Amino acid sequence: MAQDLKRRAGDDDRVTRTQEMLYELTVGEVMSDNVVTVHPDQTMSEIRILMRDNRISGAPVVENGKLVGMISIEDLINALLEKRIDVPIREGMTTDVDCLYSDESLVHCIAKFYRLGHTRYPVLNRKGELEGIITKGNIVEGLLRKLEIEYEQTETKVSAARQRPAMRKFFEDVFADEISFTFKYNIVGQTLQHAGTAASELKNALKKLGVCPPLLRRIGVAVYEAEINLASYTQGGEIRATIEKWGVSVEVLDSGPGILDVEQALQPGYSTAPDWVRELGFGAGMGLVNIKKCSDEMDFTSSVPEGTHLTMRFYFTS
Amino acid sequence: MDLNALIKEFGLDVKAGAAHLDREVTGGYASDLLSDVLAHGGEGSIWVTLHIHHNIVAVASHKGLAGIILVQGRQPDQDTLAKAEKEEIPVMVSDLSAFELVGRLYKAGIRGAQAD
Ligand SMILES: Nc1ncnc2c1ncn2[C@@H]1O[C@H](COP(=O)(O)OP(=O)(O)OP(=O)(O)O)[C@@H](O)[C@H]1O
Ligand SMILES: [Mg+2]
Numbered sequence: 001m002a003q004d005l006k007r008r009a010g011d012d013d014r015v016t017r018t019q020e021m022l023y024e025l026t027v028g029e030v031m032s033d034n035v036v037t038v039h040p041d042q043t044m045s046e047i048r049i050l051m052r053d054n055r056i057s058g059a060p061v062v063e064n065g066k067l068v069g070m071i072s073i074e075d076l077i078n079a080l081l082e083k084r085i086d087v088p089i090r091e092g093m094t095t096d097v098d099c100l101y102s103d104e105s106l107v108h109c110i111a112k113f114y115r116l117g118h119t120r121y122p123v124l125n126r127k128g129e130l131e132g133i134i135t136k137g138n139i140v141e142g143l144l145r146k147l148e149i150e151y152e153q154t155e156t157k158v159s160a161a162r163q164r165p166a167m168r169k170f171f172e173d174v175f176a177d178e179i180s181f182t183f184k185y186n187i188v189g190q191t192l193q194h195a196g197t198a199a200s201e202l203k204n205a206l207k208k209l210g211v212c213p214p215l216l217r218r219i220g221v222a223v224y225e226a227e228i229n230l231a232s233y234t235q236g237g238e239i240r241a242t243i244e245k246w247g248v249s250v251e252v253l254d255s256g257p258g259i260l261d262v263e264q265a266l267q268p269g270y271s272t273a274p275d276w277v278r279e280l281g282f283g284a285g286m287g288l289v290n291i292k293k294c295s296d297e298m299d300f301t302s303s304v305p306e307g308t309h310l311t312m313r314f315y316f317t318s
Numbered sequence: 319m320d321l322n323a324l325i326k327e328f329g330l331d332v333k334a335g336a337a338h339l340d341r342e343v344t345g346g347y348a349s350d351l352l353s354d355v356l357a358h359g360g361e362g363s364i365w366v367t368l369h370i371h372h373n374i375v376a377v378a379s380h381k382g383l384a385g386i387i388l389v390q391g392r393q394p395d396q397d398t399l400a401k402a403e404k405e406e407i408p409v410m411v412s413d414l415s416a417f418e419l420v421g422r423l424y425k426a427g428i429r430g431a432q433a434d
Contacts, residue, residue, distance in 0.1 A: 196376035200405075203380075220380040221356050228352075228373075281369045286353035293357070 021146055027109050028102030030142025031123045031132035037062040038071060040090035044079045047071055047089060060122040060130055061093050067122055067130050069093035099124050102131050106139060113139075156213065170209075171245045181243040187227055189236035189254070192280055198239050199224035202250075209243065211316075219248060219314050222294040225287040226252040226310055232277045233257075234307070247296070247315040258304035266292070266300065319343050319427065321385055321408055324364065327426060328412060328419070330387060334399045335408030341384045346428045348420050352377050359383055360431050364423070366416055370394045375401040375409070385409065389416045 036054050038047055040061050051057060051073065058072035071093045079085050079092045100109055100121045112121065113136065123132045171179070183205055185198035203220040211219070223239060230237045230252065237254030259265050266288050273283030292298050295312040302308040321339040325332060332339070344362035349355050350369060359365060361382040367374060370392050378386050385408035388394060394402070394409050402409045412419050 192373065196373060200376060200379065217361075217380065217382065224376060224380055225353065225356065280371055280373055281350055281352040281367075282373075284351035284353040286351070286357055290353055290357050 017150070018143060018147070021143055022106040022110065025106045025142055025146065026102065027100050027104045027106065027123055027134055028131065030106065030138045031102065031134040032138055033132040035060060035122075035130065035133045037130065038089055039063060040068055040088060040093070042089050043086055044076060044089060044092045045085045048076055048085075051076070058120055060133065061089055062130055065129060067097065067099070067124065067128075069095045070097045070122065097122065100134060101126060106142070109134065110139065179245075183241045185227075185239045187230040187237050187239060187254075189231060189234045192228070192231050192277065192282075195228050195231035196224055199227050202239070202241050206241075206243075206248065211248070215248075215314060215316070218294040219250070222291045222312055222314075223250055223252075225290050226250075226312075228282055229287055230254050232273060232282060237307070247313060247317075250312045250314070252308075252310040252312075254307045256305045256307045258307050259302040260304055262300060262302050265302075321364075321410075324423075324426075324428075325410060328414075328422065330410040330412050333388075333394050333409045333411055334402035335385065335406060338385075338406050338408050341408075343384045343428060346420070346423055346430050347383075348416055348430075356381060358431065363431075364428065366420055366423070368392055368416065370398060372398040372401045374398065375405050375407050378407045379405040383407070387412055387419065389414060389419055 036050065036056055037060050038050065040063050047059070050059065058070060060067055061069040061071055069089075071089055075092050075094060079087065084092065098112065098116050098118060098121060100112060100123050102123050102125055109121075120133055120135045122130055123134055125131050183202055185201065187198060188194065199220055202223055203216055206219060207216055223241070227239060230239075234254035235256055237252065240251045240253070242249045242251075264270055267285070268289045269285040271283045271285035273285075277283050288300070291310070291312060296315045297311075297313040299311040300308070319327075320342050324330065324343060325339065342362065343364045345360045345364075346366065347355060347359045347363045348366040349358075350367050352369075352373060355365060355367075355377050359377070359381040362384050363381075365374075365378060365383050365386050366389060367386065368389050370388060372395060374386055375398060377383075386402075388409065388411045391411060391413045393411065399409065414422070
């Protein structure tokens, strides 16, 4: 597999993303860094148990922080055949070790695998200290991981690009002097039992209409905060979300008691939340601040005892 | 690290969302103030809290969090579990205190957002 990748990497007329990655990824990024190492004074029979328990077929031999050799199953078999199983590793290990450096690119690394034919290489930093070990399995895993991450990123990008035109198209295709596309939710006051339902239902609806995820998230958080406030502080009210050509407008209305000092209510940390609201984790005095942060425009007015009126606007373009 | 690895490493008890444990955990947030989490919880983060009521699921869902860990062995409400299944948010329980758990998560490489 690794050899194949390398060969294809040299094939100039069609460079795939995987091949490109071979130049981008370093040995350090794909190696495994929890390495089982052995000391040269341990015996060959100890290494047998170590290999079995750790399910490994070889290990670097390290003395005083420096790599002094490699020990593999092959060395072990030789020792068995020669009935030298109780000698120290020092005498049974391979001392002429081919290494890789952690800052080398994968392309170099694969070339080395191909050329020298070992199944694993110890990885050193430029100071000569052992950092990890690399096998073909690590290379394949590293490539897959990177591919997966990139795939996910493209996927979100693609869906973001796909969605806006859907909304656009609707407004382009439909003609009327006035188009109104409104979702209305009634909110019960003085209880948090069902609070949050409207925000998540609205989010669902907007998602179906193709609003892109980042905007959806901002709308979700802002409407959730507003809904919790209605449920916590008022006799009840309603949330009205209207889809417009330019974006989404959300109005939140309640029928009292209203707020005496609106400026104060907007201050971060200001809260009059009663105990039953605080017990549920609300009352940080951050709700209105969040709403302001999430919306592109916010308008907040109130009169006592008539009630409070919050308007939020979210633009498709931002 | 993904949720599965986290669960194994810290012996977490999975209460809901067992089908969504392959999600990568990209960070962590610890808070018991929901608005605070709504403001600062990062997408893909694991959230450590002691709240057990269903509002935590809504918060996690709005912020795209990877999952919720309840501390001190606190058991989630029944409607929290139902909602978590519906919203596909994993809910897990740890016997540790928040301080202890967060310390260990940090040690395992999970980081909070830098202050903004
Ligand atoms: N619709 C409303 N009617 C009456 N008072 C309100 C209304 N919305 C907010 N308030 C008042 O404004 C204060 C601040 O609201 P905000 O949402 O910012 O914080 P909080 O609800 O106290 O805490 P958090 O939202 O962080 O959980 C509230 O404590 C409450 O006194
Ligand atoms: Mg609030």
